[in-house]
Amino acid sequence: MSQSNQPNRLRQGGRIERARTLDFTFNGKRYQGHAGDTLASALLANGVDVVNRSFKYSRPRGIVAAGAEEPNALVQLGSTEAAQVPNVRATQQALFEGLTAQSTNGWPNVQRDVMSLVGKLGGRFMPPGFYYKTFMAPASMWMTYEKVIRKGAGLGRSPMENDPDSYDHLNQHCDLLVVGAGPAGLAAALTAARAGARVILCDEQEEMGGSLLASRELLDDQPAAQWAERVIDELAENDKVTLLPRTTANGYHDHHFVTLHERRTEHLGETAPRVDGYRSSRSRMHRVRAGQVLLATGAHERPLVYGNNDVPGNLVAGAVSTYIRRYGVVPGNKLVLSVSNDHAYRAALDWDEAGREVVAIVDARRQPDGELVEQARARGIRIIEGSAVLEAKGDKRVDGARVAAIDTAAFRVTGQAEVLECDTIASSGGYSPVIHLASHTGARPTWDDTLLGFVPSLVKGVHAAGSARGVHDLAEGLADGASKASEALAALGKSASAIEPPRADVIREGQACALYQVPHEKPTLRAPKQFVDMQNDVTAAAVELATREGFESIEHVKRYTALGFGTDQGKLGNINGMAIAARCLGRSIPEVGTTVFRPNYTPVTFGAIVGRHCRDLFDPERYTALHQWHVEQGAEFEDVGQWKRPWYFPRKVNGKLETMAEAVARESLAVRTGVGILDASTLGKIDIQGPDAREFLGRVYTNKWAKLAPGRVRYGLMCKDDGMLMDDGTTSCLGENHFLMTTTTGGAAGVMEWLELWHQTEWPELQVYFTSVTDHWATMTVTGPEARKLLSEITDIDLDKEQFKFMDWRNGKVADVPARVFRISFTGELAYEINVQANYALHVWKTLFEHGKKYDLTPYGTETMHVLRAEKGLIIAGQDTDGSVTPEDLGMFWAVGYDKPFQWIGKRALTRPDTARKDRKQFVGLRPVDPTVVLEEGAHIVVDKDQPIPMDMLGHVTSSYYSPNLKSGFALAVIKGGRDRMGETLHVPMPDGQAHEVEVVSPVFIDPKGERQHV
């Protein structure tokens, strides 16, 4: 248990497990720490001063804080490429055996940094707005500049290999979500739990307890941490309580929906360890829907802004106490503490008790007189009143502090400076409540002049307790947590009496003074750099310069200087920055603006956001009952909505797989000359029953349904109320009060909602019900001249062309399976659509192929389907139409029943003058003069190809294919006044300058009389 290699580790104290020593590597050097350490506490224990180089000036930087607010100690984790994690805060990373970390900045290393020369020289050449001013012109070069700047700045890097870990989400519900397990949060959770409420308590640290884990105070005469342990034990026993340590509440969204990010295995290793062969998820997003939310998020201590306050060895005062008391680490030997308040005196007392030297406490107040001040005096600690540290001395580590009397109101140095020899400067300028989550609700925080900080404004159902709303005293914070929880539950109609908080000493503290930036003998612009935002290298001078350049709102100052724009979101610097801007502008802090925070509170790994919605689970894939057969046949698939539809079925010809063009040519010819088969199961199918079913159809379709007899099928067009085509399909009359509607594959859900919408809101008196049966039926289209012969081999249905006509449907058996067969055609050929209950589909399909062998039954996919229907001029709603096309634009006058008795949807719009214009875009066919040309879908059509740009555009190509039947390219298009342009030659200009010559023709290219589907 030798600790000789950890020079700053105390012999005793702290919550670390001294018996468990862990090896880790930082910047290639091996060190040792203990279980219970963070990477930061272990580095400090080993006396590592420089942990990074700064973003812009490349100055050496050390650890400043002990939690999420740390701006400097960002490290790159990972010993292998796949395990790389950028920008991890060392203060929040638990130490584990073998941890490997590197500084994110600094080349070739943090000790000897090439960029620092640039930083030293560049300081004066890199004022705020430097990037804007320098790299904006010429604008086209920005992309190039940006790459170089990013590389130079370097904020970690992403792994180049696949992440071996998995991530997931968990949906949680509770009566009360308590964020933060410090004194207020524990008291709140205990109050709610004892009242029987469902409670979630989350805390971002490795161990719950918050400030109690490092507190000097006693609770019920015992160390405060013991009370915390007892409460956590009690909560853990309660099965209505969910405890989530290592879990950061990152975003408050609407209606008490809060996202929590739980780091599940990051304290165990760089990738999740395998347990029973399974690697559990590395981190998890809890999606919490809470009845009420209680924020017990504590406060962040503000450092003072003085010269060279970024030299390693400068820390915030509370962090010093945390390292000593919680981790048994004193981060130095000789301390100077510079404060504006009593609370921070604890750092000096802790330091003194650790047996190291407190050189002096420099207090900005003239006569500090609180109890802690008295304690320090009693120990003989030198207290320099009315003064502050003006400037730190040293390069890679503090070696002195220049101290002088100051006048805070006049912002000037009033006394002679004295240099105190020391290696650590801790500072405290007060405490900012952590109001981020409250701010996510959109509520603007308000400035409190007594607390010297913003306190949260709270929307209904959100509560704050303890330091999060400025109640910093321990006894008061405990009581506050309990009473706020009780209020929150009352809002849910549940009564909960606040727990009796443990007895805590009341410590009388004197009033703090307002001090943010410490004055220097030199004006701010000439003084040594006084850092406000260390992560983004924003100095007090930069903020002052921004105000001089005319930026008055803090929102503008922030954007100009990048204050608060780092991954730490300016947790330490924002208020100081606002105070400096306010001083420069001669205004108060609230007058320069409030501070706005947005999710996320700390960076969240993409994996946790994505969860398991990735790879083959990224989006649902919908399969038909025949999917497996298609896969086995080597089909290529096309995404149609979420469906996977066979696109084409490439065959091996002479050992070579067909291209799509070859496969489609073969499939198209097979349908026109023999027989093909298509899996049409994806078409939407809606069962419609009721005495008013027929009436309802007449109102939602443009055409007539009054006389459609059972056994018959009709094609229908559906318009939106603007008269534009929405969907199309066939509807069959199954019985006098019973219809089966089909919709397009993509339109199915929309049509179903459309029918329900009109029924429920406009015509509730109609007796009709709609039920989706899309998935119940499998649909197989057998089409081509040989279709009848093939089907007749396996069905008992009379297929005689007089008995079973085009647009008829019949019941019967196909391959011994009960089937409904519809004689409808989307190819223009003889076609039967066989519908069977989906569980039996594969048997029917396979039987068709057994019998189809002699006809060379050819499976075809959506591409061939498109070619065949386009040859017949049959539209696809959503491809040939785009929400601006009427049935009449499509030339389907026969499908619009203006004389129907009821005002059907779209009728009124179709009688407007605009929809009757002669120059509307009308549906036509196009034939390229050069038959080898296949036009591009979406291409524009013009009269004069030589007209200077902007050309007069007549319309555009909606569908275009090569037709093996026509041995030519052909297209469908919408063209202004197209029906009057038949036979005209028009042009389709292409981006490369050439223009294709096309002839306007009828959209029906094959069998214009429609004889083939009637055979």
Add this chain to the structure above:
Amino acid sequence: MSDITYGQVATFNTHPEAAIPSESPLSVAFNQISVSTPAPAVNHASGVRLEEKAFLGHLILRGGAIVLDEAVRKVLGISLPGQPLGLALDESGERSVQWLSPDEWLLIVPGGEEFEVEQRLRDALGDAHYAIVDASGGQTLVSLEGEKARELLMKSTNYDVHPSNFPVGKAVSVVFAKSSLILRRPAEDRYELVLRRSFADYLYRWILDAGAEYGIGVQR
């Protein structure tokens, strides 16, 4: 004759008389076309056990609660659930009826019974305005059991499945992963999912992936 014109409505017995091979909506998944590793078997360590109850009869009932309740009681001896989101089972537990929407219920019966049940319901309903639709080919039922079943559901749906909100006898249509399904609680130790055929493969793969950490096993 598989088709009977029932008054003005055509009913249809989808089942062949001959023995014909059939495939449930999970057949693709079970044939491992889409999952790289075979479905894990159930063992003593399985925190979740999944079993498909394939080929059941699923009927969608639409109409007024009072007439449908009478008819269902007469034919099956079960009352329609009295509350929204209710689920009622017969004594054998093989037949169930659940609320889907204010005028819509899902009736599940043993496979092959659905056509006869439909006819008897139609007889009982007489002239009332209602609809009965066979959906048996379009959906399948999957049961989830095991101590980790609830946690698996929490990974998948934003519905609150805590026993205080989702007790036995409740059934809800929920968002599940990026799809949706019907979630039922017929017994203390069992959940049932009704999956739509076309989404079944995706949902099954999701459940297996989400259940891997609990050692999920598939009962075949």
